[in-house]
Amino acid sequence: MPTSLETKRAYFAKVRRINYAASLRLEGFNVPQGEEEKPVPTREQVLRRYRTDSAR
Numbered sequence: 001m002p003t004s005l006e007t008k009r010a011y012f013a014k015v016r017r018i019n020y021a022a023s024l025r026l027e028g029f030n031v032p033q034g035e036e037e038k039p040v041p042t043r044e045q046v047l048r049r050y051r052t053d054s055a056r
C-alpha cells in the first residue's frame with residue numbers, strides 16, 4: 001500500500017479511473033483497453049479547448 005500522501009492520491013486516482021472504465025463497459029459502452037491510463041486534462045486545458053471552439 002502507498003505510504004506518502006501524494007503516492008496515495010495517485011494510486012486512488014488510478015483506481016478511480018479503472019473503476020469508471022469498468023462501469024462504462026458494464027453499461028455497454030465501448031471503452032478501449034488502456035483508456036484508463038491516459039492522463040486526464042487539467043481544468044485550464046479543457047477551458048482553453050472549449051473557448052477556442054466556441055470562437056469559431
